């Protein structure tokens with residue numbers, strides 16, 4: 532094969548394509564620009580910047596209390612999550628689509644625990660917190676994805692207002 536100037540530029544173009552493909556694959560779920568872990572539902576927040584603290588209780592009645600919250604776009608909120616029941620519970624933030632995908636995974640691997648931002652699993656009587664910045668207007672859903680809990684109604688929604 533004879534390397535002419537045009538074959539070389541073709542090779543460069545192919546290499547550039549391959550590189551951009553790899554970058555895309557490494558991106559976040561939203562396929563966005565990956566600004567410090569920003570996702571379709573926002574990103575982990577800095578506690579010092581939290582404008583509010585909201586306590587959410589998780590009970591064996593398979594309910595979150597409160598289950599409907601409203602925040603402002605851009606707001607960082609400290610969510611104190613309390614498990615007031617006798618069973619293990621969790622709170623996972625996500626888009627409806629992400630939560631449903633995760634629910635399927637949890638059915639296959641029931642022992643699965645989360646150590647990811649935006650998710651917390653708590654033993655009975657324990658409490659923990661999630662500091663989250665809601666960067667996009669819309670709805671951020673949350674759910675307990677332990678087997679049977681979501682199905683029993685253990686879910687909620689956070690409305691993110693434009694301002």
Ligand SMILES: [Cu+2]
Nearest residue numbers: 620621675680
């Ligand atoms: Cu639960």
